[in-house]
Amino acid sequence: MRYGTHDVLTGVSFSANRGEVLALLGPNGAGKTTTIEILEGFRMRSAGEVQVLGRDPAHGDEAWRARIGVVLQSWRDHVRWRVRELLAYLGRFYTPFSTPDQPRPWDVDELLEVVGLTAHANQKIKSLSGGQRRRLDVAIGIVGRPELVFLDEPTAGFDPHARREFHELIHRLADFESSTIVLTTHDLAEAERVADRILVLADGAIIADGSAEELARQMATPAEVRWVQAGERHLHAVTTGDATEFVRRLLATDGGEVTELEVKGASLEDTYLALVNRIESGQQAPGHQAPGRDGVPAGGEGARS
Amino acid sequence: MTTTTTAERHRPDPRAAAVRAGLARGLIEVRQSLTAPGDLIWYFFFPLAFAVVLVFMRGSTVPGTDFALGAMVLPSIVGMSIAFGGLVGAASTLAVEREDGTLLRAKATPNGMLGYLVGKIVNYTLTTLFSLVILVIPAWTVRHDLVMDARSWLVLLGIFVLGMIATVPIGTALGSLMTSSSQTGLLLLGSMLLIAPSGIFYPITALPVWLQWVGQAFPFYWLGLGARSALLPDSLAVVEIGESWRTGEMVAVLGLWAVAGLVLAPILLRRMARRESGSSVAERREKWLTRGM
Numbered sequence: 001m002r003y004g005t006h007d008v009l010t011g012v013s014f015s016a017n018r019g020e021v022l023a024l025l026g027p028n029g030a031g032k033t034t035t036i037e038i039l040e041g042f043r044m045r046s047a048g049e050v051q052v053l054g055r056d057p058a059h060g061d062e063a064w065r066a067r068i069g070v071v072l073q074s075w076r077d078h079v080r081w082r083v084r085e086l087l088a089y090l091g092r093f094y095t096p097f098s099t100p101d102q103p104r105p106w107d108v109d110e111l112l113e114v115v116g117l118t119a120h121a122n123q124k125i126k127s128l129s130g131g132q133r134r135r136l137d138v139a140i141g142i143v144g145r146p147e148l149v150f151l152d153e154p155t156a157g158f159d160p161h162a163r164r165e166f167h168e169l170i171h172r173l174a175d176f177e178s179s180t181i182v183l184t185t186h187d188l189a190e191a192e193r194v195a196d197r198i199l200v201l202a203d204g205a206i207i208a209d210g211s212a213e214e215l216a217r218q219m220a221t222p223a224e225v226r227w228v229q230a231g232e233r234h235l236h237a238v239t240t241g242d243a244t245e246f247v248r249r250l251l252a253t254d255g256g257e258v259t260e261l262e263v264k265g266a267s268l269e270d271t272y273l274a275l276v277n278r279i280e281s282g283q284q285a286p287g288h289q290a291p292g293r294d295g296v297p298a299g300g301e302g303a304r305s
Numbered sequence: 306m307t308t309t310t311t312a313e314r315h316r317p318d319p320r321a322a323a324v325r326a327g328l329a330r331g332l333i334e335v336r337q338s339l340t341a342p343g344d345l346i347w348y349f350f351f352p353l354a355f356a357v358v359l360v361f362m363r364g365s366t367v368p369g370t371d372f373a374l375g376a377m378v379l380p381s382i383v384g385m386s387i388a389f390g391g392l393v394g395a396a397s398t399l400a401v402e403r404e405d406g407t408l409l410r411a412k413a414t415p416n417g418m419l420g421y422l423v424g425k426i427v428n429y430t431l432t433t434l435f436s437l438v439i440l441v442i443p444a445w446t447v448r449h450d451l452v453m454d455a456r457s458w459l460v461l462l463g464i465f466v467l468g469m470i471a472t473v474p475i476g477t478a479l480g481s482l483m484t485s486s487s488q489t490g491l492l493l494l495g496s497m498l499l500i501a502p503s504g505i506f507y508p509i510t511a512l513p514v515w516l517q518w519v520g521q522a523f524p525f526y527w528l529g530l531g532a533r534s535a536l537l538p539d540s541l542a543v544v545e546i547g548e549s550w551r552t553g554e555m556v557a558v559l560g561l562w563a564v565a566g567l568v569l570a571p572i573l574l575r576r577m578a579r580r581e582s583g584s585s586v587a588e589r590r591e592k593w594l595t596r597g598m
Binding site for chain 1 (some may be wrong): 317318319321322323325326330333334337341402405406407409410412413414415416417484498519556582583584590596
């Protein structure tokens with residue numbers, strides 16, 4: 001993907017499997033939105049190969065569109081409509097795409113229940129709170145019972161409570177509807193909580209790919225050793241695995257009595273922040289090109305479901 | 306998509322479903338519009354303007370005749386309302402709904418754009434009709450001067466349909482070209498200015514010739530002329546250009562606008578829709594918020 005002479009996405013290769021929750025994690029400007037808009041078919045790419053539900057999103061037809069749910073960032077559209085009215089209206093478009101194993105659209109009352117808007121069904125949309133409006137956006141995105149749902153920064157501006165509720169909704173979608181979910185976030189804690197797999201995107205390339213645990217292992221970063229020796233506080237960052245050796249040497253020295261000692265492995269958050277820092281200060285990230293998975297060639301932009 | 310052929314056969318046509326959804330959308334929007342104070346002010350604008358005009362024109366006659374000037378203005382305003390409802394209405398809703406993300410939602414829905422457009426056509430048609438019906442109230446005072454037989458109603462209906470076809474597509478095209486909803490104010494202003502050379506409140510023949518040409522280039526004049534031909538006695542044609550209702554020319558000019566609109570609108574609309582994405586809507590939201598409205 002290129003804007004002018006600047007390549008915005010250079011090494012984005014990944015695939016998503018059915019029922020998987022995939023988080024695209026990265027700092028602002030990393031290319032998350034660009035990636036997701038290419039997958040949604042809303043943005044044309046300059047190069048690379050993309051397959052979404054077996055089709056190139058640049059040439060996706062309406063039947064393809066019916067199998068995809070897009071949760072847009074809300075704004076102030078349809079403010080005069082009532083909640084139930086809008087969901088019923090949008091659902092009508094999906095009826096012809098109903099199949100025996102994938103009945104469409106979602107029953108409006110049931111959907112309202114799922115997103116917790118039953119009490120607000122007859123309210124005008126402009127009277128909804130921010131969190132309620134966001135849940136309506138999700139309801140709109142999934143009203144056609146999509147096999148694949150895209151969410152771009154779904155919890156931006158949420159308070160912790162709304163965020164928690166939203167995460168539960170994502171789990172419910174993935175578990176009970178077996179929808180594949182691709183979401184973007186710059187919040188690592190959120191990615192850890194909701195995603196089966198996290199793709200870390202920085203500077204237009206995927207620099208890490210895996211579950212939260214795999215990521216922590218993949219991205220080898222320092223552990224911290226803190227100690228108090230002769231009444232003085234010390235801190236030393238070491239590469240993981242070398243901490244034992246460092247502590248051994250520390251205790252062997254004769255620098256005074258060690259009264260406190262702590263060895264702490266870097267959390268994924270530390271790792272992520274260190275990584276974002278490194279990217280932003282212009283250094284090359286380790287493993288700039290992530291390996292291709294499930295037969296999608298590395299180097300192109302690939303996504304399969 | 307893997308489906309059995311039987312399911313395929315029983316499935317309703319997606320485009321037909323979208324058209325039906327669009328009809329429902331139109332009716333819902335009309336209901337919303339007719340219960341919104343802001344919109345109602347707009348619908349009452351021309352009837353009110355006409356009522357004011359009637360007060361000021363008491364005793365005035367169309368030059369060279371003893372026909373009440375107010376009675377000439379009524380059909381002109383009918384034509385004007387059609388042009389405004391179609392052109393300004395279509396352009397401004399499109400610009401606003403593009404900015405607020407409505408169009409992007411339509412784009413994210415299968416055949417959503419088709420449903421959206423059908424909804425808009427229903428919406429403009431019914432709301433413009435509504436504003437015409439309100440005109441009946443002030444028009445009651447000049448009813449004895451007007452010709453109201455089967456022919457006038459038929460011609461009016463024709464003018465209405467032709468007027469909508471001539472203005473809604475071109476309004477949609479203009480709306481697709483706008484980059485911000487604030488530009489609809491300019492379109493409204495321009496249309497207001499066009500009232501002057503369009504022979505709405507005074508016969509166009511009283512204007513300098515070059516202004517007459519300006520007026521005749523736009524649908525406003527021709528829709529007014531058409532409505533006058535429907536509601537005024539034939540003797541009133543003497544104050545028109547060429548002392549005739551020029552029905553043939555009217556159909557030709559409005560037809561040209563319709564063709565231009567029908568050719569341009571889908572191209573511009575498609576171009577605009579293609580560029581819509583989450584980030585382009587987010588960008589406009591930023592602009593809108595910093596504008597401090």
